[in-house]
Amino acid sequence: MAKNTKKKIIEAALKLFSKKGYLGATTKEIAREAKVAEVTLFRYFPSKEALFEEVINTYSFFPKLKAILSEIQDKNYIEALKIIAQNFLNLLESKKDLIKIMHSEMQRYPDQIKKIYENVIDSTVNLLSDYFKSLQKEGILRDFNTEIVARAFLGMFFSYFYVREIKECVSVQKSNIEEIIDVYVSIFANGTFRI
Structure with missing residues (x-):
């Protein structure tokens, strides 16, 4: 029961943060959407910040x-x-509304919220970096700074997604995602x- 209530609150928060942003969504609205009392929401999450952090950690690319x-x-x-690329793009696509509103609000976020966002990105980069390090140890990859390369890999695909979906650039084709992945991964x- 408790696990189900927490899940309902997180799902309601995702929905409202995606629609109204962190700044626009209130805990009262989130509780109403989750069909719980606001006091129940605060039993699980002591603040809106804590709830936002849980949403970001749950729906980020890190667990996937x-x-x-x-x-x-x-x-x-x-x-x-x-x-990895296909799953990353799928996740970005499924969370497009949240990403869009977060990017439009980012400059107005309190420092604590920006830190939550940065931490989840850093955790994801570090995880991918560790994967590259393991391949270096096996002699498959050449010597390079794995953190920089992990950021570059995710950044390529995020940039493509951002221009296509967030900026809605008409000159960027929306079709044939497999070709985009093939070309980017090949490069x-x-x-x-290691040569």
Whole structure:
């Protein structure tokens, strides 16, 4: 029961943060959406900040990437990168409204909220960086700063998504995502493989 209530609150918060942003959504509205009393919401989350942090941690790419990395151990490097990229783009697409509103509000966020956002990005980058380090140890990848390269990999796909979906740039084709992934992964892999 308690787990279900917490899940309902997190889902309601995601919905309202995606619609109204962190600044616009109130705990009263979130509680109403979750069909719980506001006091119940505060039993699970002592503040709106804590609730936002839980939403970001739950729906970020970090938990998905963790699961993917344990599943791709037997895949070759290029295949593994394509799986990571496809899942990353799928997640971005499914959270498009939240990303859009967060980017429009980001400059107005309190420092604590910006820190929550930065921490989840850093955790994701570090996880991918560790994957690259393991491939370096196996002699598959050349020597490079894995954190910088992890940021570059995620950044390529986020930039494509951002221009296409958030900026709604008409010159960027919305079709053939497989081709985009193939080209980006090929360029990336060629720059990181040990020759």
